[in-house]
Amino acid sequence: MSFIPGLGIAKGMALTLRRFFEPKVTIKYPEERYEVAPKFRGRLQLLYDEWGTLKCETCFQCAQACPIECIDMGGVDTRGRYHVHWGPPEQYGERREESALRRSGRPVPDPAFLPFQPIDLAEVDAVLDEYDHDPNRMLDILEGTQGAYGYLPVAALKRISHATGAWYATIYGTASFYGHLRFEPPTATDQAAAVARHRPAESSYLAALDAALVGNGHPGAQTQARA
């Protein structure tokens, strides 16, 4: 507390006066636009829906934008694929139920952990050599890897990330987008069915179109094969 009367207000007015002559921070949006860094995404927050499940669709857009590659995630992606990366399952909220089961000592069938099995990396190294460790040929590398193993094991994706210098999130984002790339062996039919439910193959669209165009049992329909 000051004993000189008026010192407080003088200090305050001095600050006001200083700020008054400083350049303004406020801009006249939308006439003027602030320079936003291309990777800026605002404050990231995980949202839950009304049933308490995560709304995150594991699209990896935030992880791809993260400049220091600190975001990693697990969960159900847009193609119904259940995928957890690394780390204990207890870290992932959506895996609560299973991890609780596991702690209770009961055996839990867990296909999500199969991709973490170590694999023979010689084949993925051969593919990487063929494409010169070039991240711009990522689709070719991924297709070659899938040709060698039958699917894309997580260990192979990590090897590709180390060898090409591309981020794991970017590689996973690429691999999870294209319909012909898969993370499970072709024998995992239930997983393939889940993927097909989320994003049906072109053939099912063509079949549905054919069915819709010939009437499909509605009044006046005639069963007639299309040429």
Next chain:
Amino acid sequence: MTEILRTPAGWPSILLDRADAKAPTDLDAATAAGAFDGLRRAIHDLGPTGTIAEVAAAGLRGRGGAGYPTGKKWRAAAEVEAPRRFAVANGYGADPACHTDRMLLLRDPYAVVEGLAIAAYAAGASEAFIAVRAEDTDVVAAVAAAIGEATEAGFLGPDVLGSGHDIFMSVRPVQGAYMLGEETVLLKALEGKRGQPEQRPPYPTERGLFGMPTVVNNVQTVAAVPWIVRNGAAAFAAIGDPASPGTVLVQLRTPGGDGIAEVPLGTPLRDVIALGAAMPAGRSLQAVLVGGPSGGLLPPDVLDTPYTFEALRSAGAHMGSGSVVVVDDRTDLVELIGVLTRFCSSEACGKSIPCRIGTKRLAEIVTRREDGLARPTDNALGQDLAADIVASALCDHERLATIPYTSGMRYFASAFDSASRPEPAATETPR
């Protein structure tokens, strides 16, 4: 393979000029029929700016669906200062039911190779890619063979025809997503990235493949370029509609059969449909689906609409993939709209939220109507939702994905009335 439909005498043949060749990848036969004359003329007589001026004067517009003037696009790419430029021919043919691009690449790969070489020369691009469907192994082989032959003959490669300009062309098979038909998505795939569209501007002509100016054209667009350079801009501008001259390939599907036809732009829809097989006896035309999976349904009384970009758009459809489907009165339109909307929704890439969630909700609205479980507010809700999705669109897929629904509501609103739908099953109660 889909057959080529016979068009009336007097209709021009630009894209399918050499389509009846016995061996499409035989370079000697193709050059005897005029292949690479256009490239010679572009390099020796016109020069890059002259070629762009010729294509611009011809009024050629992008056949990928948007109808952007091709000459303007090339000029934009050529004017940007850059160490490298790229030219890309999009032959992905995203619509699974439309085989026009595939047919063109199989029957006359040299038209596309030459057109893309001219595009690369005019825009100053030294690397060119033809993107095709990886599933169509015969197309990949044909295009690769054509590029190999042309490179060996000196039409491609270093110092093309003594111009001092290098054009290295290669075929890039891509697969795995409907969205690859969109130009920025295709560029992402060529870069080996997740195929999600970019915000435009900047357009690919400014910042495209690997951040360099890139010309992306549909294969039908580049296939028309050699003809323009050979025969002159005036001859091309005289064909079809004055505002959008030239011809396009149309995948026609009628209850009597399928086929591909080369149609001058501006032809009334009625004449396009007449190329196909006649209606089966006792059946009548209910609607025409123009534009593929995101196409619009047009009723019989607007069949005089000319087949041009603007006229189709104002009628509520769009040219899209170039597919025209004749729908007869056996078809349940709501079911058809449901099939299309569900496809557009499941193929949405997920980048833009109105598209990812909005098209899903729209598909649910149509599915409810199909199942007879529609709520009273569904029609208004669907219209609002469709308008919002279009208004916030990031790419053309999002802009067009609602067209099956909106065109259905515009012309066939009665089909959406509950009265015309089957009664819901007794166990299900409308919510």
